[in-house]
Amino acid sequence: MLKDFRPVLGILLRFIIIYVVLLLAYQLYLNSFAGSGLDPFSRVMAGQVMHIQNTLHYPTQLYDDVKGEQVWFYVQKEYTSRMVEGCNAVSVMILFVAFVFAFYKGIKTLVFILAGLVALYIMNLLRIVGLNIVVIDYKEYSKAAHDFIFPAVIYGTVVALWLVWIKFFALKNENS
Template identity: 35%
Template sequence: MKYYLLQYKPFLLFLLKFFLTYGILTFLYQGYLNSFGFDKIDGITQAVGRNTKQLLDLFGAPFSFDKNENESYLRLFYDGKYVARIIEGCNSVSVLILFVSFVVSFSGTLKATLLFLFGGVALIYILNAVRIAVLCVLLFYFPEQEAFLHRIFFPLFIYGFVFLLWILWISNFSKYAKKNTPV
């Protein structure tokens, strides 16, 4: 029995690290969200809304958003037309928790792991703001494509990017990365 478990030790350690990290981060994030109640917008979602507006302002886009104190989402307007809303699930935190959990599970050196985590989190957050900005513009011009854009294209976009980061991490920086040895 002991040999059997030792045979799968790397896999079992991966699972333990992944679910432990995922559970702790999810618990902490849920506690953070609970501090806002059901009818308030959390600070991270508000920051994503502000950053999306800043991004669109760079291009001179006629974009605005507003929040009603009795609603738990931000309403997004493009050229005065309501196009979308940002809810807590749009702020990329769940994707970030998944990303961090995976990188920690395949950890490398402490320095490499921390640098990759900080860089990856920043890139995913920025890409998420870009995703929301582009989605707003596309929904303004192509409202009939909402289901495809919101449910298929942009989730593939953000999760595809995270998947590429994971591949980069595993193949170059984790302790499982192949080491090039001279022949």
């Protein structure tokens, strides 16, 4: 009977191990920057958001809050939002990578992961830009946008990528 569940258990075990290892590695990364403000990855992302917003004619500056480990977006002479570590979507990217690796299919796994991470990174940049624009232009929707709409965007992207991975790669019969 256990033999029937062996493939599923293997996938589940692979997912859990990869997820925990990546999560621990990320936590070590974050710990190495504790007390020095926002981590470098989040800071780069904030800078790119600022560049996109400036290009879209939403004049933006960044203000460091080292003690609070955050960066504030100052858009059109107003503090709109702040970038904290959780805004960088790395935890979502870790979840994505662990799931795809759980259904390992050779080199195409690595290619799909790289393409998926680029897509998630871009989507997250656009998510933060979108949130800042909502806060500036449609204040009455800012809470709903932050709490529901924009999280649905990033998680929806992950689910869509997972579905593509499963349908077109992981469960694809190698002989057909």
